[in-house]
Amino acid sequence: MPEIRIDFITEERVIVATERSRRPHDFKKAEATAEPAPEFVPTCPFCVGNEAMTPPEVDAFREAGTAPDTPGWWVRTVPNKFPALAPDANDAPDAVGIYTRFGGYGVHEVIIETPKHNETPVVASAHQWREAVRMYQRRLQTLTRNERLKSVLIFRNEGKAAGASLEHPHAQLVGLPFIPPVLQRYIEGVARYQSRHGRHPLEAILEQEVREGTRLVNQTARFVVYAPFASRAPYELAIAPTTPALQLATMDADALSEFADVLQDSLRRLYAALGNPPYNYMLFTAPTGYDGVFWEHVRIAPRLSIDAGFELGSGVGINITAPEDAARYLREASTASA
Template sequence: MPELRQDPVTKKWVVIAIERSKRPFDFPVRQENIKGGNCPFCVGNEDKTPPEIMAFREEGTEPDTPGWWVRVVPNKFPALDPKLNEAPEQNFYLKMPGAGVHEVLIESPDHDSSLDKHSSHQVREIFKAWRARYQALINREPLKYVQIFKNEGSIAGASLSHPHSQLIATPLVPPVIAEELKGTQEYYGDKGKCLYCDMISQELREKARIAVENDDFLSFCPFASRFPFETWIMPKWHQPGFEMIDDGMLSSLSEIVQKTVQKITGTLNNPPYNIVLHAAPAGYNDVAFYHWHLEILPRLTIVAGFEWGTGIIINPTPPEAAAEYLRNYDNEKNAEKERLSWQQIH
């Protein structure tokens, strides 16, 4: 049974995921590029996952059979478990049952595709699935937060290479989000404005850190980037919760995410990366001070002793330099090159 344990000093929680328990000789976890019919996320292997929660599939096809193009299933080795509802336990230390939800969003039936290569329609369908699962869980008790994320490449934490993202819903507001709420609430108290809205105005004024832009979103390398080529994608209009995004904005989001990811994978030669949703917790979806966004974190540097000791991250690439590389990357030309080499192989 997974446990949530609190550090008595920092008050931070960790998940002790006993279901995923590792003995000394079980390390390290490497990315398994399981193919040849053995990948549990491939078409035809629907019985290798727990029964599907939802899928976008051809009319008339049965759940857990082929015919889908996006499929959501429970994680087979969940970090948190929805069945738990015991009370917290405190002696000197505080712990509580790891109650929560852990799902996998299989992003494509094609084992070898990826976010930069999918059709634009497929990318929209992926984000539709993100929104559907987000909406289904954000107000469900005892959940307080829904974290959707994507790990691309083994260095970024992917244990299977078939394109997928994940959702973990937690029974508490995570510390990163609590910190963001605190910072933006203080700013709102001071200035009566959303700090993220002001950040967008500042980025549009300075221009130096912008990577891509469309009608609804700005994609930029943040001023205090922790990672080389870190890129945030933020709605230009105030919107606290991800559940509020409508179909028009969802199309816009799909377009800018794919363009940004193409620029990053093209410029950096398919680096490992994480994509992380930051959105308002349950009950905060109409606040004036928070603003949802996506963070793309290329994993080219190593978080080492100094960073763990201090919480200060060393980034060798100024965001202004990164943004310039990304702006100068020509998506059209490279898509054409990519298409031609694809035709040669197939």
């Protein structure tokens, strides 16, 4: 029988209908790579040696004495060549009859996570992956100092079905001149719960997930990984720190390494259980200058099903895998390097 689950924070409904449920094995065909990608691809703008194919870099971890936009880097940040929002756009409103539009001011960057075309997060060394995540931290620190930006979203697209147009491992940051609806609803949901119960809803969630264990996937000293009770789609995962004091922009090197390892472990579990699934992940960070308690978290969304007319027209997800089943498979999945 299908059931309707209520998201604990946003209070939005999700349908869990497992009649069509599939075991993880059945999702595997999704995006099995025909043959392994090579380490260097001459036409790839993100491969080492091809630095001239991107806009000039804005940041990099690189060997002492090497010049910008030349080899010698191990993580590199460049402006997106086809930006969704542009730093040189104005942000003035403009009336089109009854309608309003604004110039598309904003920042859109690409973090190239490795010089090697085939060094995906699941095969990367712990050191390389931690460096990639350290660049997430550094770019977030930089962008949140820009007072024209109201929020910053870090995300990663893996696989064509997740909207990735380039194969070379990379993440993206978009700095927005407004607070987007998904973030706004999270903040409103948190405020609603706090005013009723006097504490942050994520505290209640993590308590229950750790105690109950049925949706728990992994736990370290500082982080909890779980399949959210009202996951919108199969095999979604959330990663949350045990305290809101731990934030990406300010966490120390030890916490940052632990965070990078937990993220990599989660991706390896999905890879092992589902066979290189397309996925997105998103890091939800506080709006710029936010003065409430903001509990950061990551949402990992494998793209195993397609939103159709029902989802577009209602805003309600239909999840064909119970989060409890997904969590069990992912607990059991191998976390060795792929």
